[in-house]
Amino acid sequence: MEVDFLLIGQGLAGTVLSQRLLKAGKTVGLIDEPGKNKSSRVAAGLYNPVTGRKMVKTWNADLLFPEIIPLYRELEDLLGIKIIYPRPIYRPFVSIEEQNEWMGKSGDEGFRGYIETVRMSSKYDEVNDPYGGILLKNCGFVDLAALLDAYTGWLNEKGFLVQSTFDEDKLIRKDDGFIYGEIKAKNLIYCNGIGAMKSRFFDWLPFAPVKGEILEINEEFKPYEIINRGVFRITMPDGLIRVGSTYSRHDLDTGPSSQGKRTILEKLEKLVHASDREIIQHKSGIRPATRDRRPFLGKYPQEKNVYIFNGFGAKGVSLVPYFSKVMLDLLIHGEEPEKGVNISRFFKYI
Template sequence: MKQVDYIIVGCGLASIAFSEQLRANGKSFIVFDDRSQQSSIVAAGLYNPVILKRFSEVWKAKEQLDLALPVYKKIEQDLKIKIDHKLRILRRFTSIEEQNLWFNASDKPKLEPYLSTQLVKNTNEFIDAPFGFGEVLHAGRIDTEELIHAYKTFLKENQSLVESRFVHQNLKVSSHGVSYENIKAKQVVFAEGFGVKNNPYFKDIPLNGTKGEVLVIKAPNLNIDFGIKSSVFIIPLEKDLYAVGATYNWTDKSNIPTEEGKQELVNKLKTFLECDFEVVQHLAGIRPTVKDRRPLVGQHAEYQNLYVLNGLGTRGVMIAPYVAQKLYQFIENNTPLDSEINISRFN
């Protein structure tokens, strides 16, 4: 039997953030992943402290960024990769009224550090933006695909990854710990994303799941090194490639890209992009969303060594390190979970 402190089920943003908590504290662990969940891989990976639709602050934006960025920096150093790309994000204005709302928001104490008061004029002939842009400060993009690929390789090299489906029915739970096949552990953390719906221990947590579709386009004439938020996001990747997203579908729970999703993104893109482009990739995934837009973190009501880390929604790169630390402190030091994230809030 192999003995570890923790079994983690899933290998997305939540799992990686919790794994980093365990590594920092000298805990042993093993991760199970069957590649069934796509939301972290297809995520745009933006960390942006402002809700740009309403010009309002992201929940606990400063606390999240203060925790998250050092975590990703350490992963870069340990794995010798580059995943954190600082990025200007420009919010396209559609009217004078939107400009005024932006400047009003920039006067609010919690938003002032993140909203530039300098109007950015459009100088790109292929972008329709007669009212200019507002610039978001302290933003960037985590390359989630590279992060997950590199982290799985790192786990494999340390014999800490099992690439197969975790069969919940084979988990044996007792007051002293758990056992699964040839592994004994003290605790299990389920970080399965929307896959938690197949987990008999946590299938009833109020996770809705929202399908998102994104495109990768090739636009040689566009030539921008900043992100644009309008009716859709445009995010520069490399060599004339840009990510475009995203859709929100609350009924379709499959990871299959749809023609309807593709057309929605293309049509919205054409409202302000005035150069030719080619769709070179079309991806889809189910975001683990919650009705109150807060994560789902906590302990099973009956089995005290089973935990859930889920519900990161659309801002996983920012939220994951924050909630991973909260869960670790709860398990190891009995530090109470914030009521805003504790799954007990729905009891």
């Protein structure tokens, strides 16, 4: 196989960037290890324009969010499956003061495109929302497991995917490109999450891996809206409820934990009242978060044609559609990404 770009990793980042490269007329190959921890498959797939304890617009929301639905709709058309589910997010207020604050923000031009309504009274009997809550729009979730499974099949049919463990020691520099096994590639792109931490090219980047755990449960209360306060609660297409998530920088290799499960359930019980709750599944994954909470885009400065598109953490669904376009401009036209996401911000650590 001879390709313009060899992508290491077929999580969300590798999936979206490879598709953009193909649309641009480039040839691609991907290497991905089946069964390996994939944070993309465990993630909730939530995209939410207003986040955090202080409920602020997510970083670069006005740039990021117009790209989300068109990108995932395009992948739906390519793969012939449903993957994106626009849904309102309902966030209960915890006080009259918070209610008043959001009544004021609802008239703010910067928030107007993301607020559906501000409720002054309870919306659901099952939800702990005596002060009402805010209903957000331009949000929802992506079924990442369905997307990645379908794209894996599509790549296999095209002969673009090699399912094996990537061993960087077997990578051979040849002329202006690389040889890896039977693959000859002009360029390498590391999209392999925390796997890039072990690369000789990118081991200097300040990754800050975070373990996240989620539960899949069954209970009678299945609202259309996503409920989000302390934990998110999403009614999935199969009728199960996905709840999460935890954020731990410890026990990164221990799999799902009893502490993580307990933490999620305690927060869920404060949010939603249910007597018929049944736990179906408990999952965990390691997110490729970064120290400054900004992704890693750019070219390795000491080697030709080696790039990274990585570090999207828990917000990959929101970040990847826009920044894959930025990355494409670098790969095709040599246009450097903005300083805030460019790995040049860390060159002093090499």
